[in-house]
Amino acid sequence: MERHFDEELKELNKQLLRMSAFVEEAISRSVKALVERKDDLAREVIKHEEKINILELEIDELCLRLLALYQPEAIDLRFITSVMKINSDLERVADQAVNIAERAQEIIKQPLLKPLIDIPRMAMLAQKMVKDSIDSLVNKDETLARDVCKRDDEVDNLNDQIFRELLTYMMQDPKAVTRAIELILVGRHLERIADHATNIAEDVIYFLKGKTIKHHIED
Amino acid sequence: MERHFDEELKELNKQLLRMSAFVEEAISRSVKALVERKDDLAREVIKHEEKINILELEIDELCLRLLALYQPEAIDLRFITSVMKINSDLERVADQAVNIAERAQEIIKQPLLKPLIDIPRMAMLAQKMVKDSIDSLVNKDETLARDVCKRDDEVDNLNDQIFRELLTYMMQDPKAVTRAIELILVGRHLERIADHATNIAEDVIYFLKGKTIKHHIED
Numbered sequence: 001m002e003r004h005f006d007e008e009l010k011e012l013n014k015q016l017l018r019m020s021a022f023v024e025e026a027i028s029r030s031v032k033a034l035v036e037r038k039d040d041l042a043r044e045v046i047k048h049e050e051k052i053n054i055l056e057l058e059i060d061e062l063c064l065r066l067l068a069l070y071q072p073e074a075i076d077l078r079f080i081t082s083v084m085k086i087n088s089d090l091e092r093v094a095d096q097a098v099n100i101a102e103r104a105q106e107i108i109k110q111p112l113l114k115p116l117i118d119i120p121r122m123a124m125l126a127q128k129m130v131k132d133s134i135d136s137l138v139n140k141d142e143t144l145a146r147d148v149c150k151r152d153d154e155v156d157n158l159n160d161q162i163f164r165e166l167l168t169y170m171m172q173d174p175k176a177v178t179r180a181i182e183l184i185l186v187g188r189h190l191e192r193i194a195d196h197a198t199n200i201a202e203d204v205i206y207f208l209k210g211k212t213i214k215h216h217i218e219d
Numbered sequence: 220m221e222r223h224f225d226e227e228l229k230e231l232n233k234q235l236l237r238m239s240a241f242v243e244e245a246i247s248r249s250v251k252a253l254v255e256r257k258d259d260l261a262r263e264v265i266k267h268e269e270k271i272n273i274l275e276l277e278i279d280e281l282c283l284r285l286l287a288l289y290q291p292e293a294i295d296l297r298f299i300t301s302v303m304k305i306n307s308d309l310e311r312v313a314d315q316a317v318n319i320a321e322r323a324q325e326i327i328k329q330p331l332l333k334p335l336i337d338i339p340r341m342a343m344l345a346q347k348m349v350k351d352s353i354d355s356l357v358n359k360d361e362t363l364a365r366d367v368c369k370r371d372d373e374v375d376n377l378n379d380q381i382f383r384e385l386l387t388y389m390m391q392d393p394k395a396v397t398r399a400i401e402l403i404l405v406g407r408h409l410e411r412i413a414d415h416a417t418n419i420a421e422d423v424i425y426f427l428k429g430k431t432i433k434h435h436i437e438d
Binding site: 073 | 282303304386390391400
């Protein structure tokens with residue numbers, strides 16, 4: 001029984017890593033579609049969503065089965081319930097990538113408003129946060145999880161910067177308004193991806209320490 | 220043991236209803252702060268967030284305790300893990316209400332751009348969706364949960380309408396841009412509240428039917 005449980009936990013880890021890889025790919029592809037103005041890439045992200053949704057459900061079912069079959073205690077119980085929440089966050093990150101892909105499809109129909117520099121940078125930061133948050137869980141690395149939480153401010157600042165710059169474009173030229181707003185929305189989707197990564201990292205710390213740093217109650 | 224478990228489940232239901240009531244109040248207050256231009260009301264919403272965060276943690280701990288102590292099976296297991304997810308969604312609804320309160324504080328510093336009609340309507344719809352999603356869980360009412368899911372489109376359409384109207388304001392007058400964007404963001408926060416309510420309703424149906432309607436796989 002014990003050995004079976006350990007093997008199933010390993011399987012759960014593997015599935016979660018697979019989910020994370022899919023989600024990271026969705027982020028990078030959606031931003032690539034925007035930057036390189038490739039509609040086919042955007043369509044791929046949207047098509048791929050179904051696969052991610054199905055994997056989310058499979059992971060959820062696996063967690064429920066582990067809880068029901070083995071009735072785990074203490075750290076194992078916390079691990080599995082944490083995975084259920086983290087899994088749900090990963091799926092929402094994929095939703096945001098789909099939103100970016102949809103924005104990309106609109107944006108590339110029109111002439112370029114400005115060269116995109118900050119948005120790809122922000123995307124790289126957000127994607128790395130997602131990857132590191134999952135790595136921190138799998139490797140039980142509390143330091144890495146705390147580092148992810150800290151990086152959230154960096155992404156927020158970059159988003160504010162993008163927002164303010166686009167605001168000046170809109171004020172100078174009413175014809176720029178729709179295109180600027182599309183880019184502002186991309187910035188917000190990326191910001192939300194970073195928020196989800198932060199939620200995941202907080203859940204990892206909660207799992208590792210058995211206490212919560214959510215909502216900065218610790219401070 | 221059995222009776223203790225039933226009593227603790229009742230306590231969990233009660234706590235969740237309390238959480239929902241706090242969150243619904245946060246929504247209605249944040250929108251009232253915006254419409255009636257009351258900064259003190261906005262500040263109250265922001266101050267209240269801490270109470271909601273603490274209640275989220277208490278409910279989470281209670282769920283973990285129930286899982287560890289009673290090792291529930293089948294429907295009870297699914298109920299408790301569903302509550303853990305729903306609880307997390309409710310806290311994120313409260314985050315959105317805080318975002319609206321913060322936007323309200325900025326908006327009321329400047330002259331009114333236009334009379335607010337659609338935003339309060341959208342807020343009422345979104346708040347009702349949150350209430351009904353929790354009621355559908357507590358009363359095990361699948362019809363109500365399905366109804367909540369359907370109402371999501373109504374809120375999305377209203378949000379699109381608000382967005383398009385504000386776009387015309389921005390194109391006509393560059394000085395209106397910042398104020399219009401603040402209102403667009405309020406619309407998006409309300410849309411996200413409706414999304415969370417939909418997530419909750421989907422979790423309720425999953426709990427009641429033991430199958431998922433998430434991602435429209437059912438269709």
